[in-house]
Amino acid sequence: xxxxxxxxxxxxxxxxxxxxxxxxxxxxxxxxxxxxxxxxxxxxxxxxxxxxxxxxxxxxxxxxxxxxxxxxxxxxxxxxxxxxxxxxxxxxxxxxxxxxxxxxxxxxxxxxxxxxxxxxxxxxxxxxxxxxxxxxxxxxxxxxxxxxxxxxxxxxxxxxxxxxxxxxxxxxxxxxxxxxxxxxxxxxxxxxxxxxxxxxxxxxxxxxxxxxxxxxxxxxxxxxxxxxxxxxxxxxxxxxxxxxxxxxxxxxxxxxxxxxxxxxxxxxxxxxxxxxxxxxxxxxxxxxxxxxxxxxxxxxxxx
Numbered sequence: 001x002x003x004x005x006x007x008x009x010x011x012x013x014x015x016x017x018x019x020x021x022x023x024x025x026x027x028x029x030x031x032x033x034x035x036x037x038x039x040x041x042x043x044x045x046x047x048x049x050x051x052x053x054x055x056x057x058x059x060x061x062x063x064x065x066x067x068x069x070x071x072x073x074x075x076x077x078x079x080x081x082x083x084x085x086x087x088x089x090x091x092x093x094x095x096x097x098x099x100x101x102x103x104x105x106x107x108x109x110x111x112x113x114x115x116x117x118x119x120x121x122x123x124x125x126x127x128x129x130x131x132x133x134x135x136x137x138x139x140x141x142x143x144x145x146x147x148x149x150x151x152x153x154x155x156x157x158x159x160x161x162x163x164x165x166x167x168x169x170x171x172x173x174x175x176x177x178x179x180x181x182x183x184x185x186x187x188x189x190x191x192x193x194x195x196x197x198x199x200x201x202x203x204x205x206x207x208x209x210x211x212x213x214x215x216x217x218x219x220x221x222x223x224x225x226x227x228x229x230x231x232x233x234x235x236x237x238x239x240x241x242x243x244x245x246x247x248x249x250x251x252x253x254x255x256x257x258x259x260x261x262x263x264x265x266x267x268x269x270x271x272x273x274x275x276x277x278x279x280x281x282x283x284x285x286x287x288x289x290x291x292x293x294x295x296x297x298x299x300x301x302x303x
Contacts, residue, residue, distance in 0.1 A: 001240075005247030008186045009149065009171030011178075012247075013240040018198040020236055023206035024229040031207045032216055036225045043213050114215060121235070128242040135249040145245075146172040148252035155255060158182050171248065 004012040040046040044063075048056040079093035104112045139145050146169070153170040157163075159182060170177050170184055177183045178190040188196070206229075207213075219225035 001243035002247035002250070005244035006251035007247075008184075009153075009248060010174045010240075010244065011184060011186050012244045013174055014193055014197060016236055016240050018193060019202040020206065021233045022198060023202040024233040024236065026203065027207045027213070027216075028226045028229040031213075032226045032229070033222065035213060035217060036219070036222050040217075042217070043208060114218065117215075125242065128246070132242055132245050135246055139249055139252065145249060145252055148256045149248065152251055152255045156185065159187065171251075 001012060001015070004015075035043065035046055038046050038049055040049060044056045044059045047059055075094050075097055078097050079088075079090045082088040082093040083090045104116065108115075136142065136145065139148065149171040150168045153166040153168055156166055158166060166185065167177055167183070175190065178188070178193060181187050181189045181192065183189075216225045216228035219228055
């Protein structure tokens, strides 16, 4: 998301405020009573109850393929991070991270993953908060950042043109330049953002993905299950400030002060720790949802 913040500016926040929070609220209010009230142990099991075995089987196969790819991407990203910043061997980094995840998932199952995710959340916040604070402090605050982002926007050509540039506030305004798709670097107008990201993609992910819904289904009561996505939506509103602003500061300084030699005096270990926590979180949730309770609810029907 930091890279997206540099590429698209504050409009990257739509992935959270439009593409996540409304769907999480909808999941809590409308979908969770169906899932939890059915006594199903997983979303695929609910699909079988609602439709048939073929539907559940299709979901199982497609999710298994997605799990392999997402886990591979996460482990690759973590290994490259450790290789570039810490000098660790790429192959050993993958093996060590995979071993750590498999050990605590095997020993603790869903409980270990949930507690680990809570711990990782605070590690991510602890790692990124100093970065955001020092970045904004050194650049002069939000007002100064907006001024430095003006050259970023005006120096980039509108796609398909040879002499038109983006408006001055494109990187610092979230909705003002979404009347037409070619007025912003994201290439999407407001209808595409609301209907495509805010309805089709977000509801399809947050309301049906077993990786997400499983945490709420592990609650001990209906009210607790419905509170889970509602509570999770609160920090989701604040995450753009942590993960997007560093990228915006970086691109602003790169364009406005390319030879300044600017650096942020923050402990590299905290940053590595926070990013590693995020990548391990993605990997452990993918492994967990692929192994618990899918074998007993799906694959045992075929083998």
